[in-house]
Amino acid sequence: MELYQISILITAIGILVAIVAYFWGTSRSENFVSKVRSDSRNTLLWRDFWIGLILVAFALIFPAFGAGKYILGQVILFFIWAAVVTQWNLVFGFAGIFTLGHMAVFAIGGYITAMTGLYLGWSLWAALPVGALATVIFSFLMGATIIRLRGPYIAVMTLAIAIAMQKLIVSDVECFITKDLICYNFTGGAKGLFGYGGFGFKEWLGFKGRIYGEYYLALLLLILSTLFALYVIYSPLGSTFRSIRDNEICASSRGVNRVKYQLIVFTLSGIFTGLAGGVFAGLQTTIGPNILSLSLLLFLLSMIVVGGRGTNWGPLIGAATLMLADTVLRDLNELRVAGLSLIILLVMLFLPNGVVGLIGGIFNWKPKNNQSNTDGQKNLKQVLRSNRNQVFKKGNWIKSFGDEK
Amino acid sequence: MDIFLQIVFSGLAVGSMYAVGAIALSLLWGTMGMLNIAHTAFIALGGYISYWTMTVMGANWIFVLPMAFLAGIVMGYIYYHLIIRHIYSKENFSVNIIIASVALAALGENAYLNLAGGEALRQPFRFNGGLEMIGVVLTFQTIFTVFVAVLLMVILSLIMSKTKLGQVIRAVSQQPTASKLMGINVQKSFATALMLYGSIAAISGVLVTGTSQVFPSVGYDSTVKALVILIVAGLGNLRAGIFMAFALGFLEMGVNYVLGARYGFPSMLAFVIIVLLFKPNGFFGKEQITRV
Numbered sequence: 001m002e003l004y005q006i007s008i009l010i011t012a013i014g015i016l017v018a019i020v021a022y023f024w025g026t027s028r029s030e031n032f033v034s035k036v037r038s039d040s041r042n043t044l045l046w047r048d049f050w051i052g053l054i055l056v057a058f059a060l061i062f063p064a065f066g067a068g069k070y071i072l073g074q075v076i077l078f079f080i081w082a083a084v085v086t087q088w089n090l091v092f093g094f095a096g097i098f099t100l101g102h103m104a105v106f107a108i109g110g111y112i113t114a115m116t117g118l119y120l121g122w123s124l125w126a127a128l129p130v131g132a133l134a135t136v137i138f139s140f141l142m143g144a145t146i147i148r149l150r151g152p153y154i155a156v157m158t159l160a161i162a163i164a165m166q167k168l169i170v171s172d173v174e175c176f177i178t179k180d181l182i183c184y185n186f187t188g189g190a191k192g193l194f195g196y197g198g199f200g201f202k203e204w205l206g207f208k209g210r211i212y213g214e215y216y217l218a219l220l221l222l223i224l225s226t227l228f229a230l231y232v233i234y235s236p237l238g239s240t241f242r243s244i245r246d247n248e249i250c251a252s253s254r255g256v257n258r259v260k261y262q263l264i265v266f267t268l269s270g271i272f273t274g275l276a277g278g279v280f281a282g283l284q285t286t287i288g289p290n291i292l293s294l295s296l297l298l299f300l301l302s303m304i305v306v307g308g309r310g311t312n313w314g315p316l317i318g319a320a321t322l323m324l325a326d327t328v329l330r331d332l333n334e335l336r337v338a339g340l341s342l343i344i345l346l347v348m349l350f351l352p353n354g355v356v357g358l359i360g361g362i363f364n365w366k367p368k369n370n371q372s373n374t375d376g377q378k379n380l381k382q383v384l385r386s387n388r389n390q391v392f393k394k395g396n397w398i399k400s401f402g403d404e405k
Numbered sequence: 406m407d408i409f410l411q412i413v414f415s416g417l418a419v420g421s422m423y424a425v426g427a428i429a430l431s432l433l434w435g436t437m438g439m440l441n442i443a444h445t446a447f448i449a450l451g452g453y454i455s456y457w458t459m460t461v462m463g464a465n466w467i468f469v470l471p472m473a474f475l476a477g478i479v480m481g482y483i484y485y486h487l488i489i490r491h492i493y494s495k496e497n498f499s500v501n502i503i504i505a506s507v508a509l510a511a512l513g514e515n516a517y518l519n520l521a522g523g524e525a526l527r528q529p530f531r532f533n534g535g536l537e538m539i540g541v542v543l544t545f546q547t548i549f550t551v552f553v554a555v556l557l558m559v560i561l562s563l564i565m566s567k568t569k570l571g572q573v574i575r576a577v578s579q580q581p582t583a584s585k586l587m588g589i590n591v592q593k594s595f596a597t598a599l600m601l602y603g604s605i606a607a608i609s610g611v612l613v614t615g616t617s618q619v620f621p622s623v624g625y626d627s628t629v630k631a632l633v634i635l636i637v638a639g640l641g642n643l644r645a646g647i648f649m650a651f652a653l654g655f656l657e658m659g660v661n662y663v664l665g666a667r668y669g670f671p672s673m674l675a676f677v678i679i680v681l682l683f684k685p686n687g688f689f690g691k692e693q694i695t696r697v
Binding site: 098100145146148149150151152153155156157159160161163164167168171172294295297298301302305334335337338340341342344345348349352 | 438440442488491492495497499500501503504505507508509510511512514515516518519622625626629630632633636640666667670671674677678681682685686
């Protein structure tokens with residue numbers, strides 16, 4: 001076993017331990033759902049605090065294990081993707097806005113940061129807030145145009161926006177400025193933007209120490225992004241979205257304005273998505289239209305789906321799992337996309353609530369009883385098969401007609 | 406004048422392609438309420454079947470459309486029984502199927518890439534030449550595509566309104582449980598709808614690739630455009646979808662000629678977004694009221 005495999009294994013084990021600890025705390029209650037809904041907010045808050053602390057402590061000392069440059073690079077990438085996916089999950093899983101255009105928001109952050117560095121000559125540290133601000137404006141505009149649509153409409157329209165953006169960037173061929181005899185297109189065109197400098201870690205920490213600077217910058221990004229997501233989840237906004245998710249009609253009749261709160265979350269998620277874009281652009285020292293490609297979209301989407309949509313730590317687990325899977329699949333380079341899409345399909349078919357849902361299901365497993373027939377998801381055939389006598393009782397009868405797809 | 410005519414002709418060509426895609430996709434929306442991004446794999450299937458039949462096997466062009474028809478039926482059947490059926494039985498179908506179909510689109514693209522290679526192939530099923538009017542050519546390919554689009558629409562409307570199959574599909578889409586109680590095999594009728602969809606989509610793939618070339622991601626553009634068109638027209642309204650396909654085709658081609666080709670799709674999208682801002686259910690769509 002090589003060193004990098006060992007450290008990946010350690011990471012995986014650490015994450016697994018954290019997951020087990022997570023559900024250990026909640027498994028004592030008979031019913032997970034009722035526990036979440038009851039007034040146990042403080043317990044959950046402390047649980048998330050301890051998980052976060054363990055993970056952060058582990059991440060802080062991770063470079064001391066002597067991991068090589070390649071592994072640290074992979075972990076940095078993991079931090080950035082996890083930060084993006086945490087924000088995407090906030091919008092997609094938690095607020096219920098089924099956007100597939102999150103990479104467009106990310107790209108705006110990266111591109112504006114890079115352009116500010118390149119055309120205005122600013123340091124990238126100064127360009128980061130500019131990029132984040134521009135992203136917030138963009139995500140507000142994007143949200144304002146799409147949020148009033150219905151769920152599946154949003155998915156298609158946001159995907160179309162991302163594709164249109166990629167097309168505009170790729171087809172950009174006019175020279176915007178000429179520097180050192182190199183013609184720069186405004187958006188960099190198909191070859192992307194480069195030559196806008198970096199965060200200056202090489203000058204501060206030397207050639208060898210540079211990677212550690214990058215590591216802790218990306219870690220800081222992920223920590224802030226996760227803190228922000230947890231803040232939203234535990235704030236009144238979080239309760240609002242839980243009420244919308246549990247019963248939208250009931251919530252709206254209590255005066256909850258879905259569009260308003262969804263727009264707020266969509267806009268706010270732009271802050272850290274934009275920052276992640278800027279950090280990505282700075283660390284990669286180049287940014288191109290390939291971040292809007294279908295395969296990257298699929299990669300990040302599968303992180304959310306595999307981890308578990310709408311859960312606090314699902315995106316992080318999903319990102320870790322997918323980065324591991326990607327390292328394995330990299331050797332099969334032509335079949336990499338096929339492997340990713342198979343993962344998504346299998347998870348959609350067998351684990352619709354992701355890994356977190358699976359673990360929660362194991363801890364909260366109960367033998368099936370007749371009560372489960374009133375869950376509303378069962379079709380008439382199953383009702384008929386399981387207990388024939390109850391079919392014509394009023395409750396079941398209405399249920400089987402009432403649940404329209 | 407001839408620029409105007411040129412825009413009209415190319416708008417007709419593009420619009421008819423969008424229309425064929427919109428017909429197939431709106432059948433799926435009407436039946437199961439799914440938006441199928443994996444349509445791109447079906448389009449590429451039509452293109453590769455045509456290439457395989459004529460160039461590799463050396464068969465006559467007459468066999469192309471029947472072969473695409475058969476392949477589409479088989480793929481639709483597999484698609485339903487391997488994937489859709491299982492996702493349909495769980496909650497949140499309409500969103501989950503979009504995620505799954507994005508994955509399937511990528512899987513299809515990767516499969517074509519590995520089986521046939523990434524290079525663009527010339528699709529042999531096409532009509533050369535055309536009618537010349539005031540120096541502008543209306544190609545036979547365009548005429549043929551428009552003809553097939555209209556034909557498919559008529560056939561589909563007839564099937565849905567006149568035949569027993571259409572009745573079954575409509576009944577199942579309105580009340581799955583009630584139609585099951587009336588003795589309809591819901592699984593079978595959904596599978597039939599998917600087979601019908603697959604055949605139309607594969608035939609549209611033959612037509613779409615006729616004006617360009619065949620490569621793994623060939624259907625991606627027209628799929629997204631057809632979905633956007635369906636949404637702006639108001640889902641479930643077939644005639645409005647066809648009308649919008651042509652209207653947006655003309656708009657896109659007009660912008661292409663006036664501002665340059667790179668602004669065609671973005672301006673079309675901007676138009677759609679503006680429409681949806683004022684009418685979130687589409688231009689011809691009605692607000693849907695769900696009873697609880």
